[in-house]
Amino acid sequence: MNGTFLIRTFGCQMNEHDSERIGGMLRADGMTPTDDVADARVIVLNTCAIRENADNKLYGNLGHLKPLKAEHPDLRIVVAGCLAQKDQGVIQQKAPWVDVVVGTHALPHLLDLLRRAEADGPQMDVAEYTDLFPSALPSARDDAFRAWVSIAVGCDNACTFCIVPFVRGAQRSRAIGDVLAEIQGLVREGVVEVTLLGQNVNTYGRDVTIPGSSRRPLFADLLRQVNDVEGLRRIRFTSPHPHDFTPDVIGAMAESDKVCEHIHFPLQSGSDRVLKAMQRSYRRERYLGWLDAIRDAIPAIAVSTDIIVGFPGETEEDFADTLDVVSRARFDSAYTFQYSPRPATRAASMPDQVSKEVVQERFDRLVALQQEISLEKAREQVGTEVEVLVEGAGPRRSSTQARTRTNRIVHLAERLDPGAFVTARITDAAAHHLTGEVVPAPASV
Numbered sequence: 001m002n003g004t005f006l007i008r009t010f011g012c013q014m015n016e017h018d019s020e021r022i023g024g025m026l027r028a029d030g031m032t033p034t035d036d037v038a039d040a041r042v043i044v045l046n047t048c049a050i051r052e053n054a055d056n057k058l059y060g061n062l063g064h065l066k067p068l069k070a071e072h073p074d075l076r077i078v079v080a081g082c083l084a085q086k087d088q089g090v091i092q093q094k095a096p097w098v099d100v101v102v103g104t105h106a107l108p109h110l111l112d113l114l115r116r117a118e119a120d121g122p123q124m125d126v127a128e129y130t131d132l133f134p135s136a137l138p139s140a141r142d143d144a145f146r147a148w149v150s151i152a153v154g155c156d157n158a159c160t161f162c163i164v165p166f167v168r169g170a171q172r173s174r175a176i177g178d179v180l181a182e183i184q185g186l187v188r189e190g191v192v193e194v195t196l197l198g199q200n201v202n203t204y205g206r207d208v209t210i211p212g213s214s215r216r217p218l219f220a221d222l223l224r225q226v227n228d229v230e231g232l233r234r235i236r237f238t239s240p241h242p243h244d245f246t247p248d249v250i251g252a253m254a255e256s257d258k259v260c261e262h263i264h265f266p267l268q269s270g271s272d273r274v275l276k277a278m279q280r281s282y283r284r285e286r287y288l289g290w291l292d293a294i295r296d297a298i299p300a301i302a303v304s305t306d307i308i309v310g311f312p313g314e315t316e317e318d319f320a321d322t323l324d325v326v327s328r329a330r331f332d333s334a335y336t337f338q339y340s341p342r343p344a345t346r347a348a349s350m351p352d353q354v355s356k357e358v359v360q361e362r363f364d365r366l367v368a369l370q371q372e373i374s375l376e377k378a379r380e381q382v383g384t385e386v387e388v389l390v391e392g393a394g395p396r397r398s399s400t401q402a403r404t405r406t407n408r409i410v411h412l413a414e415r416l417d418p419g420a421f422v423t424a425r426i427t428d429a430a431a432h433h434l435t436g437e438v439v440p441a442p443a444s445v
């Protein structure tokens with residue numbers, strides 16, 4: 001293929017990772033990226049299926065592309081990602097101007113599908129290949145100094161609200177050697193921070209064995225071995241599942257100096273009755289127990305979480321339990337969602353779906369409580385001096401956005417180069433970002 005391409009990415013980090021691979025393949029095939037939709041020869045919509053409006057977003061975007069396709073018949077439109085895997089042939093029925101539908105397991109076949117679409121018209125590949133890992137594909141990363149590294153795809157859990165197991169399949173872990181080789185290669189390219197990606201990182205290795213041994217690699221093993229990679233400065237990971245949390249992971253986090261003091265620890269609900277209906281297989285006191293154990297081992301750790309409001313059957317008492325856990329857990333930040341039924345998930349057909357008005361009212365109360373806690377916790381940072389990694393331009397042209405090891409955004413007045421490590425004294429705090437000034441690094445840094 002020649003010409004230009006444009007990729008629109010929806011949803012989670014896993015999709016951002018896959019979009020870097022799509023860009024890598026198209027560049028390796030001689031194409032160049034563009035931000036101008038009218039100038040693109042190939043447009044890829046890398047879709048998410050997690051929330052109701054995800055469908056609307058896709059078909060809305062495809063509606064906008066129809067006249068462009070009529071004007072430029074050689075334009076190729078690709079739908080990839082979780083909605084491609086969920087809706088499959090329905091997409092080309094609803095939007096026959098789509099040239100390629102490629103599922104989450106078939107990404108390595110994209111170039112071949114595009115060539116076939118050039119010659120024979122619309123193509124689709126949504127087969128569940130189990131031997132292909134997008135991580136094996138060339139990557140076009142947005143940042144030169146940090147990278148997503150997929151350690152596993154798919155999930156073996158069956159949370160009743162979640163569509164991921166249907167669209168990403170069962171968990172498949174990458175061989176530990178492949179992950180380490182990729183990270184060593186990234187460090188040679190100048191990467192200083194990696195984020196290990198998986199739907200459920202702490203069950204990594206459950207489905208593979210270590211070469212020459214019957215033992216299965218554990219996530220704790222992986223963390224320690226990644227920590228030994230020369231030249232790497234920071235390690236992050238997302239997402240662990242509270243049910244599969246084990247003391248060895250906490251030990252590996254505490255003893256690995258490059259593992260950043262931040263954990264994303266999805267709660268989803270504070271009500272044991274709702275957690276049971278969600279099939280989250282842990283209960284609130286166990287969750288809080290894990291949180292205490294993590295904070296005992298790593299006192300400086302920042303904790304973010306996911307919470308769903310309005311799960312079918314959620315009563316005011318259940319919601320009060322959620323508010324209670326939020327007050328006790330004192331998360332540094334939380335992604336809060338209004339429940340939306342996803343086709344094929346068990347929760348979608350559960351009785352007692354909660355009305356939008358009630359969900360909205362509860363959602364507003366939860367956000368207000370968490371906002372208060374986030375601000376109080378952010379204010380505790382004022383006056384501290386912390387190492388930050390420069391990410392790029394800040395809100396004002398002349399300023400800089402950087403990030404602490406605890407995953408807090410820091411705005412700095414001066415303009416600094418992305419990828420640089422500096423020490424910042426925190427001078428002010430808002431709920432979702434800090435303000436700081438660059439100070440000389442302490443002698444040890």
Ligand code: SF4
Pocket residue numbers: 155156157158159162163164165199200241
């Ligand atoms: S752990 Fe649950 S919520 Fe997370 S991806 Fe798996 S099924 Fe979905």
